[in-house]
Amino acid sequence: MSNNRLEKIFAIAVKSLTVMALLTLVFIILFILKESLVVFQETSLVDFLFGQEWRPTSANMRLGLRPIIMATLALSGLALVMALPVSVGAALFLSHVCPIRLRRPLRSFIDLLAGIPSVVYGFIGVVMLLPLLEGIFDMSAGDSLLAGGIILAVMILPFIVSTTAESMEASVKNHVMTSKSMGVSHWYMLRSLVLPSSWTGIIAGAVLGTSRAMGETMAVMMVVGNSPLMPTSLFGRVKPIPSLIALEMGSAPLGSMHYHAIFGAGFVLLILLLIINLIFYFLRKRIEF
C-alpha cells in the first residue's frame, strides 16, 4: 500500500474515532434526558426535585427526590468536612516537611490508595466500621449517614492530598529560599506563606473530592442503610442517588413510571457532577498559570 493511501486511511481513522468518542458524551446525556422526560407527564419538575417523599412502588406513588438529593449532599458535605483538614495537613507534610528521599514512595503509596476499588472500601466498611460504630454508639445496626460519611472521607483523602500537594509544591518553589534567607522558621513559613498561597489548590482538591464523593456508589451503598429518609440525624439511614439507581433498577419494570423516575434521578446526578467537574477543570487550569 502506498504511503499516501496509508496516510489518508490513518488520518480518517484517527479523526473519525475521535469524533465518535466525543459524540458519546452528547449521546449519553441526550439518552438519559429522553428517558427522564416521561416522568414529567406524571409529576411536575418542581415536585420531582423538591417533593418530600420517594415511594415509587406504593399504590399512592410519590416521586419526590428531595430526601435523595439531600442525602447525596449531606454525605458529600460530611465526607469533605472530615477529609479536608486531614488532607491539607498531609499535603503540607508531603510537599514541605517530608524528607526528600521519602517523598516519592509516600506519593506512590497515596496513589495506590486512590486505586483501591470502591467495593473494597465498602467491604471494609461492613466488616470494620459498622461493628465499631455499633460498639461505640450502642446501635443495633451501624448503617447510617455517619458510616457513609466516614467511608467516603477515607476514599476521597488520597485525591485531595494529591491535588493539594501538587499545587503546594508548584506555587512555592521559588519562595522557599527567599523565606529562609529572612531567618524565619520553617513552621512560620508553612502557615504564613505556603498555606495562604495554596488556596486555589486546596479548593481544587476540595472540588475534586466532592465530585468523587457524590458519584461514589458501592462503598456508600454497603453502609448507609438505604432508606429514602431526610438526613436529619447522623445515625439515621439515608439513600443517595447512586444507591437509588443501583438498588431499584433491578426491580423497576421496563418502561414503567418508576423506571423513568430512576432515569430522572440519574440525570440530576449527571448534571450535578458535570458542573462540579467543569469547575474543577477550570480551577486546575488556573493553577497551572
Next chain:
Amino acid sequence: MNAVMEMKDWKVNYGEATVLNDVNIAFPENRITALIGPSGCGKTTLLKSLNRLLEEEVSAQTQGEVTFKGRSIKDIHCETLRQKVGIVFQTPTPFPFSVEKNMVYALNYHYSMDRQAKNELISEKLKLAGLYDEVKDRMGFSAANLSGGQQQRLCIARSLTLNPDVLLLDEPCSSLDPKATAKIEETLQRLAQEVTIIIVTHNMAQARRIANHVAFFIDGELVEYQPKDDFFNRPHKEETRQYLEGLMG
C-alpha cells in the same frame, strides 16, 4: 575603616569539585564592594556562605571561618544572622501577596509591633528603597502587578525591614532595563551610608559606577582585591589586566 565581615581561608566543595578555594577577604563597613569575575566562578556561593544559606544545600562542604563583627557566624543563630545579613536574588521574588503583606512577612515573625509602628517602618523602608512614591496608594494590591524593577526594589525594601547591617545582592539588575537599573544603583548608593553592600555583578560598567572596592575572582580564587580606582587603573595581576581588556569572560 572597620571590616564588618571577614572570610578566613574559606573553602567550599561540592563533592569532588572545589567551588571556593582559600578565600581571604575583609568587607569594609558602609561601603559597596563589588564581586566580579567570569560566570560560574563561585560568586553566588560566596554570598550564600555569608548568610549561612549554603547550609540549606545538602552537598556543600566547607572549611575555614567566616566572621560577622568579629564573631564566627557558626556561633550566631541562623535566624539572628539572617536578620543582620539580608540578601536579594537575581530574579525578583516577591511573595504572591500584596505589597503590604510582603513587607510585614518577616517583621511579624521576628517582632511584635503595633499597627502604627509597623506602618511607619514599612513607609520608611520603602522610601529608602526608592519605591514609596510609586506604591503608597497601592499597598493592598498584589506585588505581581509591579514591574520588574519595582519588584526588585520591593525585595530590597523587604530585606531592609529587619534593619540589616549587611545587604547581599546577586546580580540584582541582570533582568532589568537600563532605566530600572539606574534607579536601583541610585538606591544602593544611598543605602551604603547605613548598610554595607556586597554586590555580585557581571556588568563592569556598573562596578565602575557604584563600587568602592572591587574583588575579582577566577575559578573560586580571589585574584585581586583593591579600591575601585586602583583596581581599574592600576591592576596588579596579569589576569586582572586581561579580564579588564576583555580577553577573558
Next chain:
Amino acid sequence: MRQNWKDLCIKGWIFFSVILVTGMAIYVMGHIIVNGWRSISLDFLISSPRGMPLGSEGGIFPAIIGSLALGIVSMLLASILGIATAIYLYQYCASQRIYSFIRLVVQCIAGIPSIVLGLFGYTFFVVSMGMGYSLLAGGLTLSIMIYPIVTINTEKALAEIQKEQTLVSYSLGVSKSHTFFHVIWPERKNDILSGVLLGTVYAMGATAPIMLTAAVLSASSPTSLFEPVMALPYHLYIMASERISIQNSYGTALVLLMVLFIAYGFIFLLIRERRVDKQ
C-alpha cells in the same frame, strides 16, 4: 528561636494528619491481608462457587476469569478510541480552540458517574441493542468509563517526546502515519501501554457499570461475548452485603487487590524500563 503556640499547632496538625492517614491505610490493608490469606488456597482459586447459599463454599475461579475478560474487552475498545484521540490531539489538531474543546469533552466524560454509565449501558446495550446481560455489554460500558484515562495518559506520553523528532520527520517529507509508527510509537510505547494498563486496572475494579450490564452471581467462565459473567468486585459486593460468607469475602477482596497490584507492578516495570533505557 521564636516558636509560639501557633507554630506548635501547625506542627501538631501536620504530623497528626500524616500519622492518621498512613496508619489507617496500613491497618486496613493489613487487616485484609491477614484475614484473606486464610481463605486463599489452590482450591479457592481454581474452582467455582458451591454450597448453599451459593458462594459460601467453593472458589472464585470464574470470577477471576470474568474480571480479566471484562478488562481485556474494555481495554481493547478504550485503547482504540483513546489512542486515536490522543494521536489526533498531538499530531493533527491545529487549532487551540478545538484542542481545548476536545480536552473539555474528555474531562466531562470522565465526570459521568459510574452508576449513570451503568444505567445507560443497561438501557442502551442490554435492552435496546439486544445484547442482554453480557460480556460485551459490560465491556462496552466499561470502555466508556476508562476512555478518558487512556486518552489523557496517552496524550501525556506523546507530549513527552522531543518536539524536534516529529518535526524533523515531517520536514523530511514523511507522512504523519509513518512518523507515528516508526518514530513516535517505538519511543513512547511503554508509556502509552502503561496508560492503557492503568485504565484496564480501573475497569477491573469497577462494580457499578457492570452490575446492570454483565455481572451475575453465578456463571461459568466466559466462552462467548454474549453471555453474562462473574466478576470479582461484584462477587465481593454480593457476598458481603448479603452476608453469605465473610471468610470468602475476605478471600475475594484479597484476590482482587492482588490482581490489581500485579497489574500496577507491570506498569511500574514498564515505566522503569524506559528510564533505564534512557541511561
